[in-house]
Structures are given as C-alpha cells and as structure tokens.
Amino acid sequence: MTLDLTPAETPVPAAAGTPGRPVLRALLRDRRALFSGLVLVATIVVAAVSPLLHAAATAVAPDRRLRGPGADHLLGTDELGRDVLARMVQGAWVTVQTAAVAVGLALVIGTLIGLLAGYAGGWADSLLMRVIDGLLAFPLLVLALAVVAALGPGLRNALIAIAVIVTPRIARVVRGEVLSLRTREWVAAARIVGVPRRTILLRHLLPHLAGSLLVFTALQASTAIMAEAALSFLGLGVQPPQPSWGAMVSAGTEHLDTTWALSVFPGLAILLVIVAFNLLADALRDALDAHRPQLRATA
Incomplete structure (x- = not known):
C-alpha cells in the first residue's frame, strides 16, 4: 500500500478541524446559545452607546443622593447623586x-506557548511548562493581586494581570491537544514532504484546536470578568470616577441599609454576563461534540 502525498491533499486536516455549518445550525437550535448570544450582544451594544451617557454618569447632585429606583432614575442614584443606570x-x-x-x-500568547511547547518537546517543553506550572500554582485572585500590586492600580494594569492569570490555563490546554495531534499520520506526512514547521503549526495543527479553544476561551472570559470585578471591588482595578460594576458593588455595600439597588443591580449584571459565557461554552461543547466524528472522518 502506497501513501499518496499530493499537494492537493495536504490542506485536508486543516479543513477537517473547522466546525462549519453543522455546528452553527446546532447552536441556532440551542436555547442556551441563543440566550447567551442575546445577553452578550446586548452587553456589547450597551457598551457601544456608553459615551452618550457619560454626562449623566458623572453628574454629581447631592440633593438626590441614595434614591431608590423611580421614574426619574430607573435604578436609583448613588452616594453622590449619580444615576446608577448610566453608570x-x-x-x-x-x-x-x-x-x-x-x-x-x-x-494569542497562551496558544503560541502551547503550540511551541507541545510540538517542540524536549527541553523547550520542559522549560515552558515549568514556568506555566509555577503560575498555575498560585490561586487565581492571589496572582492577579500580586501583578496589580507590582504594576499599580488601574484598568490597564488590571487587564494585564487578568491576561497573566488566563495565559497559563490556555497554554496548558493547547499543549495537551498538540501532544495528541503531533503523532497523527498527516503530521508525519507533512514532515516527510518538507513542510516548514511554522506551516504545520499554523495550517495543520491550529485549525484542529479551534473547537477546544472556542469552548475554553468562553469559560476563561467568565473567569476574567469575575477577576476584574473582584479587583475593582478591592479598589485595585478601575479607579474613580470611571465606573465599574465591581466598584459599584463595593460602594453599594456601605449603603445597603439605605438603598439596596446600588449593589444589587451591578451584581446582577456581573452574574448575568458570567452565566451567559458559561452557557455559551456548554452549548459550543455540545455542538462540537455532536459533529466531531463527522468532522474528523476525513482527517
């Protein structure tokens, strides 16, 4: 039996890793995906129009401070009289x-590290994974606090800290997938015909990781949002007067006996977005698993 290595067949593994229309149709029939998509799209639209409400979110009015939900202010006002909904x-x-x-x-960084470590193996894999294991040894929030403490409070540094805690988790998942895929026949065939390593990584291995990366990224997005809310709650994330849901929850805890809305509504917003990302991850996983045999049949 001979192995046909014609150039027209070499891209087949990359195409096989793409979910395609069957997965999209499965997602459109999944109520979890529809609900999460609606929540996330609404959040993006609301964020896009946020500059239009900047004046209302920053307008201080001591005469209307700590008011509950009403006709003038649908979600009430905070300790400085600013509109909670606008904030x-x-x-x-x-x-x-x-x-x-x-x-x-x-x-981007985690995928690159995972690809290089999983495919190269040897001392490079050992070195990169020891660094990753060292980062994973720290509890998530403790590592984020350490990074922010070193860089200083603020949104930019909080985003860097969140990227630092998410990167090793993505790198570990990608590396595990690559260790399994690099032993496949089509990878060995690509090496034999002299396909460059970069091409193997980007055009053959990476497309096969798309499904797993989509699911895991959705899960890590919920983790990142929770971490940002926690940092802002502690005063290490977004700094006043810029509003953040976590900071609003923190400010509202001091006035729970006066108005409950100040903490409850931002907390519900955080919960809703986190649940949406988790439901999206579940829907993606089920849709990809249902079509995985069909997608890999040609690999």
Whole structure:
C-alpha cells in the first residue's frame, strides 16, 4: 500500500478541524446559545452607546443622593447623586474590554506557548511548562493581586494581570491537544514532504484546536470578568470616577441599609454576563461534540 502525498491533499486536516455549518445550525437550535448570544450582544451594544451617557454618569447632585429606583432614575442614584443606570452602562464598556482585550491577549500568547511547547518537546517543553506550572500554582485572585500590586492600580494594569492569570490555563490546554495531534499520520506526512514547521503549526495543527479553544476561551472570559470585578471591588482595578460594576458593588455595600439597588443591580449584571459565557461554552461543547466524528472522518 502506497501513501499518496499530493499537494492537493495536504490542506485536508486543516479543513477537517473547522466546525462549519453543522455546528452553527446546532447552536441556532440551542436555547442556551441563543440566550447567551442575546445577553452578550446586548452587553456589547450597551457598551457601544456608553459615551452618550457619560454626562449623566458623572453628574454629581447631592440633593438626590441614595434614591431608590423611580421614574426619574430607573435604578436609583448613588452616594453622590449619580444615576446608577448610566453608570452601569458605562461599566459595561469595562466588561467588554476585559473580555476582548485581556482574554484576547491571553489567547494569542497562551496558544503560541502551547503550540511551541507541545510540538517542540524536549527541553523547550520542559522549560515552558515549568514556568506555566509555577503560575498555575498560585490561586487565581492571589496572582492577579500580586501583578496589580507590582504594576499599580488601574484598568490597564488590571487587564494585564487578568491576561497573566488566563495565559497559563490556555497554554496548558493547547499543549495537551498538540501532544495528541503531533503523532497523527498527516503530521508525519507533512514532515516527510518538507513542510516548514511554522506551516504545520499554523495550517495543520491550529485549525484542529479551534473547537477546544472556542469552548475554553468562553469559560476563561467568565473567569476574567469575575477577576476584574473582584479587583475593582478591592479598589485595585478601575479607579474613580470611571465606573465599574465591581466598584459599584463595593460602594453599594456601605449603603445597603439605605438603598439596596446600588449593589444589587451591578451584581446582577456581573452574574448575568458570567452565566451567559458559561452557557455559551456548554452549548459550543455540545455542538462540537455532536459533529466531531463527522468532522474528523476525513482527517
């Protein structure tokens, strides 16, 4: 039996790793995916219009401080008389930045580290994984606090800290997948015909990781949002007067006996977005698992 290594067949493994239309149709029929998609799209839209409410979110009015929900202020006012709803809309921009910038940065760096460590093996794998294991040994929030303490409080440094805690988790998952895939026949065939290592990593291995990365990234987005809220709650994330849902919850805990809305509504917003990302991850996992035999049949 001979092995046909024609150039037209070498891209097949990359195409096989792409979920395609069956997965998309499965997601459109999944109520979890529809609910999470609605919540996340609404959050992005709200964040996009947040500049329009900047004046209302920063306008101080001592004569209307700590008012409950009403016709004039749908979600009430805070300790300085600022509109809670307007400040929550402003805080949505911080949440979107956390999910996009921090997790996106961690995804790029973690995927690169995992690909290199899993494919190269040897001393490079050992060195990179020891560093990753060292970072994973710290509790998530403790590591984030250490990074922010070293860099200083602020949104930018909080995003860097969140990227630092998410990167090793993504790198570990990617490395495990690559260790399994690098022994496949089509990878060996690509080496035999002289395909460059970079091409093997980016065009053959990386597409096969897309499904796992989508699911895990959705999970890590919820972790990142929770970490940002915790840092802002402790005063190490977003700094006043810029609003953040975590900081609003923290400020509201001092006035629970006066108005409950100041903490409850931002807390519910955090919970809703975190639940949406987790439901999206579950829906993606089920949709990809249902079509995995079909997708890998040609690999």
